[in-house]
Amino acid sequence: MVVEDEEKLRRVVQLHLESMDFEVDGVASAEQGLPLAASADLVITDLRLPGMDGIQFIKQLHGRGAPAAVIVMTAHGSVETAVEAMKLGAADFLQKPFSLDHLATVVQKVMAVQALRDENRRMRDELDGRYQFDNIIGRSAAMRDIFQTVERVAPTRATVLLAGESGVGKDMIARAIHHHSPRSRHPFVKINCTALPENLMESELFGYEKGAFTGASVSKPGKFEQADQGTAFLDEIGDVPGNIQVKLLRILQERQFERLGSNLTRNVDVRVIAATNVDLRAALEEGRFREDLYYRLNVVPINIPPLRQRREDIPFLALHFVTKLSKDLGSRAKDISPAAVDRLLEYSWPGNVRELENTIERSLVLASGETLQAGDMRIEAARTGSPSAAQPQTAPLLPEGETLEHWEQMMIKEAMRRSNGNKSQAARMLGLTRNALRYRLSQMGMDGGAEVPGE
Ligand SMILES: Nc1ncnc2c1ncn2[C@@H]1O[C@H](COP(=O)(O)OP(=O)(O)OP(=O)(O)O)[C@@H](O)[C@H]1O
Ligand SMILES: [Mg+2]
Structure with missing residues (x-):
């Protein structure tokens, strides 16, 4: 649409745009233009117009949410108004007098940007609709299948085994399943199995009683207890050592376990989601992973392709x-x-x-x-x-973003916490001599009876 009160200029612009294969409406005032603007892709408007001026016109267009891009035409010497128009969202301006070549260039550029915006808007709309699940994006058939499976399996307590290379979205899918389950108000507890040394893993998962080992001065519930009524997410399940695999099997079959150092059998209502980025079948064949546990975990397999x-x-x-x-x-x-x-x-x-x-x-x-x-x-x-x-x-041993140094410091702080600051006890827990521990504490700036910050 061309809005220009000077008839000769309006006709020249209109004819030139028509020769470029545009359909053009030409009007002499903003008032005439407003009702037509909704169907326009591009509005080229003079700024000085009889009645409503160009700036008011642009504001009105915005108020109506018109999708058109706007190019303004300004008389020589009124650049300030053009700048004002640009601030209001005009895409470009033409200073009079302009050549028809220049007009064509500016129009083509603005239309190209507009097309890109439209394309991105279209993709965004699609994203908002079918190709998104929570914040998980996926348009491929494989991802849409996965969204369907997630929807179907979320309301149940079925165990899910997520498989896929690092970075494909296993964490995200696990959280989505929890989020869409009746357990969503209860905890989602993630347990990174690679990150834990075997002896620590057992106490992390199942908890311990006071006196269960040197330094266990208070009782502590494990991750499964924390996940009661919620979801336990076992990441890197392929790295779980054999004796803990047996205990996991029992959780899956009977929902029962004992804390370390206790005979009391506890029940837990937990939904288990496990993830692996290695092919568990290879581990099965090599005897590193129990077959019975594999089948208990693999009730609903979800394979996320790279x-x-x-x-x-x-x-x-x-x-x-x-x-x-x-x-x-x-x-x-x-x-x-x-x-x-x-x-x-x-x-x-x-x-x-x-x-x-x-x-x-x-x-x-x-x-x-x-x-x-x-x-x-x-x-x-x-x-x-x-x-x-x-x-x-070459798969990372440490959790993502973790450094060996920080990891070591966490272990030391944890030992100090569990021993209530008793260095001899903490050193035994870590397999260090008391002197070696003191040296490390001093490196960390934690020697001399300093307070142990809780993690
Ligand atoms: N489909 C997706 N849509 C949007 N973001 C995604 C999608 N998949 C993965 N991401 C993003 O990529 C990153 C990695 O995802 P995530 O942590 O879930 O992967 P992972 O499979 O658990 O990886 P790892 O095996 O290394 O733990 C995250 O920041 C996540 O937000
Ligand atoms: Mg992950």
């Missing part, structure tokens, strides 16, 4: 992360260009969705424009030692 096997999810995930992270990071970029998405589609994503999310985050931090371009993509290809099921020998 991202490289569901590439159609990549554009949707990318847009989701741009929207989400742009807000968090206060970045100017709100969109991603098709060429940038193409770059993402070419890569194999050994670190799966987590790696994609990190890549978008890095790109947002370093980008300067309003739309992420192909050149902004910071893909760190061929990282060495990337965690993936294809290279289990």
Whole structure:
């Protein structure tokens, strides 16, 4: 739509746009334009008009939520009004007199941006609808199947075994199952099985009684007790040692266990979700994982394919992360260009969705424009030692984001806490001499009877 009171100019602009294959309405005032604006993709308006002026007109268009992009035409010497119009959301401006070539260039540029916005809006609408479950994005057939399974299985107490490479979304799915279950008001307790040394694992899972071992000066409930009426999420189940596998089996079959150092059998009402990023069947064949436990866990298997096997999810995930992270990071970029998405589609994503999310985050931090371009993509290809099921020998031993040093400090603090600050007892728990412990405490700035901060 062209809004221009000067008839000759209006006709020239209209004819030129029609020669570019646009359908054009030409009107002489804002009042005439308003009722037509809802169906326009683009409004080109003069700022100085009889009756309602261009600025008022733009405000009115916004008030009606009209989807059109706006280009303003300004007379020579009235740039301030053009700036005001741009602040109100006008996409560009043309200073009179302008050439028809310049008109064509500006119109084409604005329409291209508009098309991109529409495309992103369409994708966002789709995301809001079918291709999203909570905040989990997935358009591929595999992910939609998974959403259906989650919906069906969530209301039950059935045990679920999630399998998939690192970063495919196992944690997210586990939480979604809990969230959509009648247990959602009760705790979701995550237990990272890799992160625990065997002797600690047992007391973590099942708790202990006062005096169960040196330093157990008070009784403590385990994770399963904490998860009573809720959900226990056993991450990296493939790493659980044999003697604890037996106890897990009993939890699954009878919902019963004893605390360490106690004969009292306790009952717990818990739903178990387990996850693994290695193929448990290999562990079965090698005898590292009990067959009976495997079948108890594998009641409802959910296999989440790696991202490289569901590439159609990549554009949707990318847009989701741009929207989400742009807000968090206060970045100017709100969109991603098709060429940038193409770059993402070419890569194999050994670190799966987590790696994609990190890549978008890095790109947002370093980008300067309003739309992420192909050149902004910071893909760190061929990282060495990337965690993936294809290279289990390089899979991380420590929980994500954890360092050995911090881990050691946590163990030391925990030992000090359990021994109520008694260094001899704490040293025994850690298999250290008292002097070795004192040395480490001094390194941590915790020697000399300092208070032990509770974790
Ligand atoms: N489908 C998805 N939609 C949106 N975000 C996702 C999706 N899948 C994964 N993510 C994001 O990717 C990251 C990794 O996901 P998550 O921690 O669930 O993976 P995981 O399979 O548990 O990995 P690991 O085996 O390393 O524990 C998280 O930040 C999560 O928010
Ligand atoms: Mg996880």
